[in-house]
Amino acid sequence: MSAWIVVIIAAPTILIALFVGLRSGFTQSKEGKMLAFVGLLILPVVCAGLGFQEQMTRAESTKFCLSCHVMTGYGKSLYVDDKSYIPAVHFQNIFVPRDHACYTCHTDYAMFGTARAKMRGMNHLLVQYFGTIPKPEDIKLYEPYNNRECLHCHLGARRFEEANPHLKSASILADVKANRLSCMSSKCHDTVHEVGSLKDATFWKENAQ
């Protein structure tokens, strides 16, 4: 939803609310009461609701996540020129939408997963503005990364199902799908953001010829 819809509704609402506030005598008439009801109750609630929805959508954007200084290294890690860096590979090859890269991998693809992700995001905001900000390399996931998030996209894909390393033994794919064998912590795809060692890395320059 575009922010313009909020602006288009909010602008006349402001005028009505201001008019009703400054000319309260007008509300003695039936038309005035109706105008006050719309301008001081219905439209403000609609505006706040649409604005909230817009803010929540914006909170899913990569730009939003990387606004905080502590996330700078994580943003840089998306441009590392090394195929072993899982986030970089996903970002550079558009396996995830670039404008929603953080959210796409760090939300939970389960019931109420979006709500949980939003609550975690709110917690991050509280820490950013009111808490003690940790060093970038000290930031850890709340719980081990669940294969469910990877399988949300990769499950059923030929490149995943028929990859040679996945077929080394009969149990690998079954264990991965059951989250018994982590995609990341089993020395398979265990290079992620690695923000502590980025100064030695080379970076991909987008649109470089």
Next chain:
Amino acid sequence: MKNIGRSLKWSGLLVTTGLIVQLLCLLRIHPMSFIAFLGIGCPLVAAGVGLYLFSILSQTEL
């Protein structure tokens, strides 16, 4: 009538201020905008709406 007039005036001003804050928060995609929207804009609008509801309910004779 004087009291409800004053309540409506405050209600209108609170709603107006809240909506202006909410609109300003849409100018930038930034966590601070998000916080200001939730922490300032929404409470101001809620206070204005609440005051309006309180004023019309307090004037209703049962």
